[in-house]
Amino acid sequence: MRYRTGAIAKRLLFIPVAVFIVITLAFGLVNLTPGDPALVIAGDLAADEQVAEIRAELGTDKPVPQRYAAYVRELFTERSLGTSFFTKRPIWDEITQRFPDTLELVVLGLLGAVLYGSLLGTLSSYFRRRWPDTLSRTSVTITQSIPDFFMGLLLIYVIFYIIGWAPAPVGRIGLLDRPPDRVTGAVILDTLIARDWGLLKTAFHHAMLPVVTLALFYSSHFAKTTRAVLSRALNSDQVEFARACGLSELRVVGYAFREARTPVVTYIGILFAALFGGAAIVETVFAWGGLGQWAIDAMLKLDVPAIQGFILVVGLLTLLVYLLLDLIVVALDPRVSYE
């Protein structure tokens, strides 16, 4: 335990350094790449003076170091991510408004991916070279070779357009539905809080296809990881001894699965962080209105503060998730100690 607390303390000490790197990267990625937002805002027909005026207004006429200093100062003294070039709203508000939507999508999608993927991987390794294995591997091959946007469109075409089981991909709820009172910002949670069961059903109905798209697409990662680790574990001495002691097969697989737990949890953490930007295409396909969709939009418009804010928030979130991940892995496996 002594080693563990020491290791965690060391890990925490690293956080400020990492935060500074993320802040700088967020700035650098946007400001050192070519492209002039003033030109985008002014449009093709604007005169040079007009463009210069807009540049002055945005502050992009100043040299990069000066802009960096202003950005960092604003961040720490005013706790502000700046305002959007286009909507003139504070970036922080834009992000917090959309964050819960993406969070819901990512959590549900990952949950589906983990459950489906681990099930596939477990069947695959337990019934190695028999038909469940073949079936599972076929599923993995298919889902990982279809791009996520195409899978989304395919599901919309088949399940909405042909069969009619899913509603139209118009967002969180129907176009004519009144959204629930905003408490957490997450539609499903808010309908739960409002006890609006009809709307909850609608929300789940609308979430079905995007969640299934994400779940199917990312299930292959979990299926492959589970299969690899579990196959090894099922051949291990501890599993043989568990069987020799007369434990039931379910219990034996449980023993083996405990070895697969750590890599699966690690994958969950990594994908969770990555999906806040990575779900953007699925969000766009389903008009989800989440963080990723907003970020893509901002990038296309060269809305510098918005892109900076997005990179910063997702970067910090990633740091946080990785830290939690380390703590969870330590808690799950008594053997792990970062010496």
Add this chain to the structure above:
Amino acid sequence: MTAAAAPATASLLEVSDLRVQFRSRRRTVHAVNGVSFAIGEGETVGLVGETGCGKSATVRAIIGLLKSPGRVTAGAVRLEGTDLVGLQPRQLRQIRGARIGFVPQNPFGALNPVLRIERQFRNVIRAHGRGRRGEIRSTALDMLDAVGIADPERVLRGYAHELSGGMAQRVVIALAMILNPRLVVADEPTTGLDLTIQRQILDLIRDLAETEGRSMLLVTHDVGVVAQYCSRVLVMYAGQVVEAGPVRRVLTDPAHPYTEALLAAVPRRGERLVGAQGTVPTLLELPPGCFYYDRCQYRSDPRCATEAPSLREVGPEHWAAVHYDKGAGIRLPAASASAAPSDADSAPGDM
């Protein structure tokens, strides 16, 4: 052949003409080729042979845990009259752990790394529907005490990686014997342990078997261990039992040339170490004659190359799969000098 290698008392385990094959698309490995033996009540039988001779496959076939693609293709394994080979997985599961205790090679590998030891005891006891609520813990504590764990409470609370090698093997033995099985199968239980601890563990297994009148099959490649801990010995070669009999007789007066070679390979002070010549057949294709033909120093009988010898009685309760007769005086002087020393009673046991 079933009468061969029979114990003096009523037998608890009876293996007859057991055959195990590992079949893949490209090739078939004949791992066990007609093994027959029996173990009596309270008897400790040693199973010796070099790596790859089919010891492990025989043991796994007995407890019904052959790894794929291994399969029992013929023969029977009778435990108190019940043939385990054709049993449903569920019935077999109830026998494993409860009526046959298995002590594996590697104690660290055998324990679950992320479950507390107490949970592992609980799971084993529960799997057989034994132990009432609240009793399980005390049963586990008693058993840990019996295997010589100094602080059972602490061990129960802890994890496998906190134990030393010797302690881990004690815990494994406790788990294997917690349900008081009549038969214990120990597969090289001291491999990988320190020499001093090896002896303690073997003493412990023997004591636990003796006090409860358990029978034991002790698999080892160490002739010294057999000499010290077993009453009878089975010598395996290329998936067959080539010699069987009381330890003293087999070790002092081996009837099979392979046993002789095995004994000659035991280091002894002041003597040149003699290893067995040649290598084990691949077991992909079984030779028509004696499996030991290529390595045999005594091959003389015309049948040696064409007909596989079966076990026949060469002395009181002493069986060997040989065609030639030692009584006819076909022995090589050099080999016999080191293979059948007069002081063999004690020598092979002292390592």
